[in-house]
Amino acid sequence: MIKATNLSHEFDYPLFKNISLEVKAKEKVAIIGVSGSGKSTLLHILSTFLKPNSGEVYLFNENIYSLKEKELINLRKNKTGIIFQFHYLFNGFSAFDNLKVAQILADTKIDETLLKRLNIDNVIHQNIQTLSGGQQQRVSIARVLTKKPKIIFADEPTGNLDRESAFEVMDILEEYCDKNEASLVMVTHDEEIAKKCNTIYKLENYGLHKLTK
Numbered sequence: 511m512i513k514a515t516n517l518s519h520e521f522d523y524p525l526f527k528n529i530s531l532e533v534k535a536k537e538k539v540a541i542i543g544v545s546g547s548g549k550s551t552l553l554h555i556l557s558t559f560l561k562p563n564s565g566e567v568y569l570f571n572e573n574i575y576s577l578k579e580k581e582l583i584n585l586r587k588n589k590t591g592i593i594f595q596f597h598y599l600f601n602g603f604s605a606f607d608n609l610k611v612a613q614i615l616a617d618t619k620i621d622e623t624l625l626k627r628l629n630i631d632n633v634i635h636q637n638i639q640t641l642s643g644g645q646q647q648r649v650s651i652a653r654v655l656t657k658k659p660k661i662i663f664a665d666e667p668t669g670n671l672d673r674e675s676a677f678e679v680m681d682i683l684e685e686y687c688d689k690n691e692a693s694l695v696m697v698t699h700d701e702e703i704a705k706k707c708n709t710i711y712k713l714e715n716y717g718l719h720k721l722t723k
């Protein structure tokens with residue numbers, strides 16, 4: 511599903527050099543590392559949003575940074591879903607309207623059970639600005655799952671949540687991946703949450719190191 515080879519990237523200073531990563535269907539991967547180590551940057555590279563200084567990323571056997579803009583947009587629309595560290599919901603609209611957009615674009619259904627499990631069914635008609643950080647985070651998760659992607663990229667998806675809600679979100683993501691044969695690549699600083707994944711990598715000393723659970 512995902513194959514990344516020899517990725518290197520730097521901004522003002524090098525973040526990582528020659529890292530490679532492979533993710534199979536149904537596999538759940540966690541990436542941990544200290545703040546500023548480049549986790550979000552790596553996720554943006556893997557998820558089509560940032561071309562690395564060098565190296566290649568293949569999603570579904572396509573070399574994504576050699577695709578035409580239109581093909582890239584189709585890939586994002588139909589096959590991948592990203593939960594950003596900072597939520598990009600449409601402000602000024604209700605949570606429900608935000609889900610509706612995903613539902614129309616992907617021609618799917620809004621899953622009422624999912625809204626209940628995420629505990630956002632009671633606030634779904636409120637304006638995004640009136641929701642707490644954790645509620646917005648759960649709306650972002652519902653929006654991404656409504657699109658039915660084959661790969662989910664998630665940057666600290668449980669960052670704003672209490673333990674119980676965090677583990678519920680992990681259960682939901684896990685069940686989604688199993689049921690839809692989808693993969694998950696998530697960034698977290700929470701080692702307990704990372705352990706819910708099949709594989710854990712640590713971004714450290716310019717490299718990506720596989721940890722044994």
Ligand SMILES: Nc1ncnc2c1ncn2[C@@H]1O[C@H](COP(=O)(O)OP(=O)(O)OP(=O)(O)O)[C@@H](O)[C@H]1O
Binds near residue numbers: 521547550
């Ligand atoms: N667009 C950018 N331009 C310049 N520097 C950037 C840019 N994006 C990130 N950086 C720098 O790259 C480094 C890594 O940032 P990144 O957001 O990937 O870290 P992170 O591991 O996700 O951290 P955190 O755990 O705090 O979210 C930081 O020093 C950041 O300032």
Ligand SMILES: [Mg+2]
Binds near residue numbers: 549550551
């Ligand atoms: Mg980050």
